[in-house]
Amino acid sequence: MQYMILLREPVEKFSERNDPEKADAYWGAWGAYIGALYQSGIVVSGSGLQAPHTATTLRLRDGLREVQDGPYADTKEQLGGYFVIEVPDLDAALEWAARSPSAAYASVEIRPVLPPMPAPDSEADLTAARPQPALA
Numbered sequence: 001m002q003y004m005i006l007l008r009e010p011v012e013k014f015s016e017r018n019d020p021e022k023a024d025a026y027w028g029a030w031g032a033y034i035g036a037l038y039q040s041g042i043v044v045s046g047s048g049l050q051a052p053h054t055a056t057t058l059r060l061r062d063g064l065r066e067v068q069d070g071p072y073a074d075t076k077e078q079l080g081g082y083f084v085i086e087v088p089d090l091d092a093a094l095e096w097a098a099r100s101p102s103a104a105y106a107s108v109e110i111r112p113v114l115p116p117m118p119a120p121d122s123e124a125d126l127t128a129a130r131p132q133p134a135l136a
Contacts, residue, residue: 002044002113003093004084008077008106014051029101037083037096046083077106084113 016022030048037043057068080102087093090110097108 001089002084002086003090004082004111004113005046005093005097005100006079006109006111007081007083007100007102008108009080009102010077010106011052013102013105014078014080017051026101033100036099037085042085042087042096044084044086046081046085048081049079052078080106 013026016026019026034046037046053070055070057070059066059068085093085096087096090112093110097103097110100108102108
């Protein structure tokens with residue numbers, strides 16, 4: 001089953017990426033984690049993200065675009081990156097999420113990935129292909 005691991009970081013951690021005194025430790029921890037993920041063969045895709053101030057947020061309100069520089073949410077933690085992994089179950093996904101550096105100082109969200117939808121030939125196909133909600 002595929003799971004997305006959403007890695008969050010506080011703003012201070014983003015600044016460590018370029019801090020001459022802290023960058024080696026920051027990137028060393030992430031390099032070890034990312035290396036272990038790839039070595040295990042479970043990575044489907046993934047990438048780190050640039051710092052939150054580089055974000056642009058778009059919303060449509062009454063048919064008009066509202067564009068805002070930076071992330072929309074003013075929170076203590078921002079999305080720093082993600083991985084989609086292929087593992088047997090949620091317990092395995094949790095084990096990998098717990099190994100990430102951000103699990104120790106921020107939060108890591110784990111979500112099942114929806115199965116791919118076939119390309120629709122018509123609106124009826126799109127409605128039929130819509131994933132059904134998981135039963136609790």
